[in-house]
Amino acid sequence: MDAPQPFPLVASGIAPLDSRLAGFASGRPHVLSGGPGAGKSTACLEFLAAGLRRAERVALLTHDDPADVLAAGAFLGLDLGVAMREDRLVIVRYQLDFVRAFSRAAAPEEPLIELRRLFGEPVPARVAIDSVVPLLEGGGASTAAMFALVAMLDDFGATSLITYPGDLAGLYDRRLEPLMQRAAGVFHLTHSADGRPRRLETRKLRYAADSLEPIPMRITAGRGFEAVVAETTADGTRPRSIAVVDLADPSPVEMIRALERDHAVSQRSGARAAAVAVGQGSIGALLLTVRRDVIGDALRLVGQLRVASPTLPIILATQYRLRSQDRARGLRAGADDFVETSLPPDEFAARVGAIVGRGRSASSEMPIAPRPTPLQPTRDGKPVPMDAASFRRLLAAHLREERAPFFALVAATGTPIGPLAETAIATSRMDGGALVAIVDDRVMILLDGARPKDLRAWHARFADQAAARGVTDLATETLACPGDEAGLSVIAGLQNAAA
Numbered sequence: 001m002d003a004p005q006p007f008p009l010v011a012s013g014i015a016p017l018d019s020r021l022a023g024f025a026s027g028r029p030h031v032l033s034g035g036p037g038a039g040k041s042t043a044c045l046e047f048l049a050a051g052l053r054r055a056e057r058v059a060l061l062t063h064d065d066p067a068d069v070l071a072a073g074a075f076l077g078l079d080l081g082v083a084m085r086e087d088r089l090v091i092v093r094y095q096l097d098f099v100r101a102f103s104r105a106a107a108p109e110e111p112l113i114e115l116r117r118l119f120g121e122p123v124p125a126r127v128a129i130d131s132v133v134p135l136l137e138g139g140g141a142s143t144a145a146m147f148a149l150v151a152m153l154d155d156f157g158a159t160s161l162i163t164y165p166g167d168l169a170g171l172y173d174r175r176l177e178p179l180m181q182r183a184a185g186v187f188h189l190t191h192s193a194d195g196r197p198r199r200l201e202t203r204k205l206r207y208a209a210d211s212l213e214p215i216p217m218r219i220t221a222g223r224g225f226e227a228v229v230a231e232t233t234a235d236g237t238r239p240r241s242i243a244v245v246d247l248a249d250p251s252p253v254e255m256i257r258a259l260e261r262d263h264a265v266s267q268r269s270g271a272r273a274a275a276v277a278v279g280q281g282s283i284g285a286l287l288l289t290v291r292r293d294v295i296g297d298a299l300r301l302v303g304q305l306r307v308a309s310p311t312l313p314i315i316l317a318t319q320y321r322l323r324s325q326d327r328a329r330g331l332r333a334g335a336d337d338f339v340e341t342s343l344p345p346d347e348f349a350a351r352v353g354a355i356v357g358r359g360r361s362a363s364s365e366m367p368i369a370p371r372p373t374p375l376q377p378t379r380d381g382k383p384v385p386m387d388a389a390s391f392r393r394l395l396a397a398h399l400r401e402e403r404a405p406f407f408a409l410v411a412a413t414g415t416p417i418g419p420l421a422e423t424a425i426a427t428s429r430m431d432g433g434a435l436v437a438i439v440d441d442r443v444m445i446l447l448d449g450a451r452p453k454d455l456r457a458w459h460a461r462f463a464d465q466a467a468a469r470g471v472t473d474l475a476t477e478t479l480a481c482p483g484d485e486a487g488l489s490v491i492a493g494l495q496n497a498a499a
Contacts, residue, residue, distance in 0.1 A: 009207065010159055011250060013050025014043055015267045016217045016227035017187075017200060019257050021209045025184035027157050028206075029150065033164040034189035039198055039219055040163040042076060043189070044128035045069070046224050047161045049078045051126035052088060053250070053269045059090040059124035061115065063131070066091045071486035077222040077268060077276035079485065081494075092118045098134050111135070112148040127153060127160040136175045146178040154182075169203065180204075197228040222276040222483065223266035241284045242356065243277035245269065247298050248291040251317075251341070258345035259287075262353055271301050275406065276482040278309050285313040285356040289341065292318070295326050299333045306334025307449065308406045315355055317341050317348075376430050383430045385421045391437035391444060396492040398446075399485060408452050409488060410445040411477045412462075417443065419469035427462045439491070452478045 009023040012030075017023075024030050024047075034040050044060065051058040062069065066084070069091055073080040083089035092115065119127075129135075135145050153160050162179065167188060180186065186204035197216040205212065216228040223243065242259060244251055246269040259265045263284075268277065277283055286305065290298040295318075302314055313336045316322075320340065322330070327338055337355050339348060375394065376383045386394075398407065414420045421438055424445045428434035433448030447455070455478065466474050479487050 010054070011050045012161075013046035013048070013053075014200075014225050015046075015256075015265070016215045016225055018253065018267075019227065019260055019265075020211060020215055021185075021202070021205070022253055024159055024161075025207055026159050027154075028184035029153055029160040029162055029179060029182055030185045030187070031162050031164060031168075031179065031183045032187045032189065033166055033168050035167070035191065036165065038189035038191040039217075039225070040165070040189060041072065041130050042219055042224060044130045044161055044163065045073050045076060045078060045080070048089065048126055048128055049073070049080070051159075052080075052083050053246075054125075056125035057088050057090075057122055058083075058126040059092065059119045059128070061092045061094070061127070061129045063094050063134075065093065067486070070489075074484065074486045075221055076219075076224040077273050077482070078224070079270070079272050079482075081485065081489065087120070090119055090124065094134050109144070109148045111145065112152050116152055123156040124158055125156075127156065127158045129160065129162045131163040131165050132176075132179070133165060136173075143175050143178065146175060150178050150182045220266070223268065226264060226266045227260060228264070241266070242287055242352070243268065243274075243283045243285070244287045244289065245274040245277065246289045247271065247274075247301070248289065248294050251289050252345075254345045255341060255348055258349035259352060261349065263356070271297070272482055274301060274305060275308075278305050278312060283312070285315065285352075287315045287317055287352065289317045292320065292322070292326075295322065295330075299326070299329050299335075302330060302335050303333040304406070308451065311359075313356055313359055315339060315352060317352075375433075376425075376435055383425050383436070385425070385443070386435060386437035388437060388439040391435065391439055391446075392491070392493045394435065395446065395488065396494055398481065399488055399492060399494065406449050406451065407481050408447045408450040408455060409479045409481070409491070410447065410455070410459075410462075411479070411491070412443045412445065412474065413441070413476075414443075414466060414471040414474040416471070417441065420466060420471050420474070423462060423466040423469055423471065427458065427465055444491070452480050 008026045010026045011018050012024045032040055032043055041064070048058040048060060060069065070080050070084070080089055084091065135149060168186065169188065183204065184206045185202065188201045188203055190199045190201065197218050200215040200217055202209070202212045217225050218228055220226050241264040244256065244259070244265060244267045246267070250269070251267065256265055256267060274286065274288060277286060288298060288302070298316065302316070305314060314334060316330055316335050316338050318338065318340060319342055322338060330338065339351050341348065343351070377386055378384060412420060412424065417438060421436060421443045424436045424443050428436060428445055428447060435446040437444045459476065463474060481488055
């Protein structure tokens with residue numbers, strides 16, 4: 001019989017760590033060290049995103065500008081902006097003179113009292129501190145500050161992740177002693193510049209784990225941390241990557257571990273994460289876990305994803321057998337098969353592996369996307385550029401949608417701007433949902449249902465016709481949704497550009 005855990009475990013959000021260690025200890029601090037570029041900030045964002053998926057209120061103390069934090073989240077496929085606007089995510093930034101002010105504080109608890117106030121109510125269930133160094137550099141008060149920090153986190157009952165920029169191996173720093181004594185786990189991230197995978201080393205752990213061997217990992221756009229598996233599987237073939245996206249409850253850890261034996265697995269939650277995975281175009285299959293009560297939304301999502309990627313295998317995993325009519329709807333929407341998560345893990349992984357290995361025929365008929373209602377203004381029956389305010393409202397509406405919208409936005413500059421806008425209208429499918437506007441001396445072209453990698457022919461046609469109209473100094477920038485929400489939000493006026 002397995003020994004009972006001394007405290008309950010919760011998902012850390014760092015997929016390879018959760019697969020190996022089953023998560024973090026609830027209500028306790030965890031320390032993560034590593035050099036510059038090792039991925040400590042990425043780990044913090046994934047840790048907080050896991051809390052948001054559990055409907056927790058979370059908080060981050062960081063050196064970074066909040067706009068940069070949101071942009072980093074978008075790169076990882078995490079939509080943090082909504083949580084921040086709804087006050088479920090609180091970002092507190094160290095002031096530039098924090099260390100000097102801290103060293104002059106009348107009592108070491110003062111900065112923590114202010115931090116508690118900034119975190120607000122209700123107190124956060126998860127706290128990430130990236131990094132702890134400013135709290136250590138307050139001179140003689142730093143040890144007392146660590147005591148105050150640990151006391152605050154214990155008072156919150158928060159699970160926390162605290163980063164340290166260096167390697168604590170062989171380093172005894174009395175200032176960290178209160179934190180190290182309370183930490184349920186101490187981990188270290190290594191990163192080399194020669195292309196080898198990152199490694200997550202477990203330096204200290206107060207609960208049982210299957211293995212304490214280092215975990216090779218990589219950071220991938222749209223998916224964050226992923227375990228690096230062997231180059232070949234048992235049968236000598238190369239493993240295929242599977243993106244597991246939970247549309248309801250988190251996938252069982254045993255299921256993920258079984259899949260990882262023969263596949264590179266990344267795990268995310270929510271419709272937008274599925275869209276990001278498909279938009280990146282670098283996965284071998286998509287596995288959506290759903291419940292009966294959300295099957296309608298899941299099937300609509302499958303239809304949208306299938307339009308974006310006609311050949312990607314899409315598998316629906318459900319706890320119970322679906323009704324035949326729901327299975328038929330799923331197949332018509334573009335799902336390849338259904339697998340029950342109640343199966344033994346080995347059988348589940350074998351069934352998924354068979355579907356992934358079979359793949360989807362490249363000649364499969366591509367579903368026809370519903371034709372959107374044209375929104376472009378016209379004059380004498382011909383499209384004319386939209387005004388900036390209207391375009392920003394429509395772009396903001398796209399970004400706020402709960403569904404998973406696929407579109408590319410091309411921002412073009414050139415002289416003169418009138419013929420440039422005419423070129424955009426002439427080369428875009430205006431009756432298929434494309435929008436063209438003039439915004440801040442740039443021509444904005446929103447191409448509905450398109451991905452940047454699909455626009456090579458369009459860009460060539462656009463450049464040729466712009467030159468034919470006498471446009472000079474042509475330059476373009478392409479942003480995608482999902483994937484580039486931070487930049488799109490700036491264009492839509494939802495947030496300011498980072499300084």
